[in-house]
Amino acid sequence: MERFADELDLAQYQTDLLTTSAIAAIRQQITAEPGREHCLDCGAPIPLARLRQVPSATRCTLCQEDHEAQISRHRRH
Incomplete structure (x- = not known):
């Protein structure tokens, strides 16, 4: 049961990372100057x-x- 809870925590963390990254990428695309990333x-x-x-x-x-590397470290735990 504890392993399942750990895996669930990891899955939530990865989802949060992806969501945060996606939101930041969209925000950057909206506010970025054309041709300058x-x-x-x-x-x-x-x-x-x-x-x-x-x-x-x-x-x-x-x-x-x-x-x-950060994602890889979290996948190993």
């Missing part, structure tokens, strides 16, 4: 090379790596 986490401009490779990128490479 900024990282959701640090606010720095996302390099053009990254946007060419991943047009839907909402984070710079470093922040995206940190975000994925």
Whole structure:
């Protein structure tokens, strides 16, 4: 039963992260200047090379790596 509760907590946490990220991405798209994207986490401009490779990128490479590591850590617990 305890494992189920832990898995449920993890699922809720992941849902909250995704929801928060989605809302932030939408907010950024609404307020962003055309052709100029900024990282959701640090606010720095996302390099053009990254946007060419991943047009839907909402984070710079470093922040995206940190975000994925955080999700991965929570999945292991």
